Amino acid sequence: MEFTVNDIANILNGEVVGNREMKIKTLGTIQDAEDGAISFLSNPKYENFVYTTRASAIIAKKGFSPKKNIDATLILVDDPYLSFTILLEEYHKIISFQKSGVEDPSFIGKDSSTGDDIFRGAFSYIGNNVTIGNNVKIYPHAHIGDNSVIGNNTVIHSGVKVYANTKIGNYCVIHAGCVIGSDGFGFAPQDDGSYKTIPQLGNVIIEDHVDIGANTVIDCSTLNSTIIGRGAKLDNLIQIAHNVEVGKNTVIAAQTGVSGSSKIGSNCVIAGQVGIVGHLEIGNNVKIGAQSGIAKSLKDNKIVSGAPAMDHKDNLKAIAVYKNLPELNQRIKELEEKILNLPTVK
DSSP, X not given: OOEEHHHHHHHHTOEEESXXXXXXXXXXXXXXXXXXXXXXXXXXXXXXXXXXOOOSEEEEETTOXXXXXXXXXXXEESOHHHHHHHHHHHHHHHHHTOOOEEOSSOEEOTTOEEOTTOEEOTTOEEOTTOEEOTTOEEOTTOEEOTTOEEOTTOEEOTTOEEOTTOEEOTTOEEOTTOEEEEOOOOEEEOTTSXXXXXXXXXXXXXXXXXXXXXXXXXXXXXXXXXXEOTTOEEOSSOEEOTTOEEOTTOEEOTTOEEOTTOEEOTTOEEOTTOEEOTTOEEOTTOEEOTTOEEOSOBOTTOEEETTTTEEHHHHHHHHHHHHTHHHHHHHHXXXXXXXHTSXXXX
């Protein structure tokens, strides 16, 4: 990456104070940035670093008035943190999409097609009748099953396994080790105590702008589709079971498990190690605290925590009581002893 300060200011709609033609090659923190890097100042606690940083440029809030001389060029914006995030996104695109071409050995099956500017890493496998869009990057050892569709500008990292009939949208990122479309956990109990496998004939649909973390597994449905909605963000090590629907812009943290046929609404925030039982309806804008156990459906805008989950404020009160249980138990014993030793009334 190499841009001028002026180029970056145009991207961020910022005002430049200093050298517009300064070359920027990388990004860094305000404490550790080197010459040629750009950093940002959003928290006033870090202002002292502005005067000592080696960064060539700093993104700061409009109205920022330095108390000392600054060597770095300033780019003044409305929201420095948001602006630096936008810059990180642009930098990430450059890194992610810089590869192109086909490495050997790799395989592409019959009647499959790829768009422009594709990258296929060594030992990647693309099955039959697969459609891949423009600017897609498929890293080494990835597997794309038959009849799958991958949209434009999507990145499939190393070791991802995409089963047959999966549909992945535009601008998605699937991180290393993900398994998309594996069989749902469907087994019918038999009279002799054994289990008969129920064929899983559905598929997985991942809509646009979805990010899926490393080693996450999304199972296909029995007949319909397991759906991850537009803009959803899934962390590492998540289990999404068959026929689950995750709504738009919902965020799910690591080690969460969602059981079969549960529906999660849009704009939800689900913290780590949450367990959601099957066939539930989770409304929109719901927030679920870490390690919560969700055993019943939740309406829109609920905030819950605990196992079993309850209203978050009630759970905090219950935790406060729980911590005092040993003391309360001792007091009860003392009161019982006093009651038993009361003189008998004749």
